[in-house]
Each structure stands twice: as structure tokens, then as C-alpha cells.
Amino acid sequence: MMRPVPLSVAVVLSACCMVPAAFAQSMPNSLNMSCAAASALVRERGAVVIGTGPNLFDRYVANQGYCSAQEQVAAPSWIQTRDQSQCFVGYRCREPYQRGN
Helix, strand or coil, X not given: XXXXXXXXXXXXXXXXXXXXXXXXXXXXXXXXXXXXXXXXXXXXXXXXXXXXXXXXEEEEECCHHHCCCCCCEEEEEEECCCCCCCEEEEEEEECCCCXXX
């Protein structure tokens, strides 16, 4: 009876370990895209995680509506693409600047 347990644990662990690799492969990479394609992707999806280099990524949004209503603001964001070193793709959700803190 103990034999199936290690086998099922091994199957679950192997499935868990494969998820990050699959996620990384499906994430769009700005360095492989034109500026127009990257900005269109953000506009069309509304919010998307884009890789911007080895082990670098962030979430880009089309407008303030994709940020937490009271807690975040949409800050303009430029990233490097295949054809431009500074491409405006949309916004990143950030904590608002608070004076005196």
C-alpha cells in the first residue's frame, strides 16, 4: 500500500516543476517583438505580463482600470523592443507617491 504514495508524490512534483517552464515559454518577450506589436498586445489584452530580458518581466496595462482602484496608479512605461530602445507600451500599476512618508 505504501508503494503508490511515493509514485503519486513523484507525479505531482514533476507536474509542479513543469509549470514554471511552460509559463516562461508562453510569455511574450519584448526583445522579439516590434514596438507596434508590443503596444498592440497590451491594448488588445488590457493587461499582460511581458518579458523584457533574461529573467526580467513585468505586468503592463492599457489603462488605470486594470490597477487596484484605490491602492495603485497607472504609471507610463517604456520598454526595449526589437526595433526601439524606448517603446511606450502602456502603463505599470504602482503605489502612488505619498508626500512626507
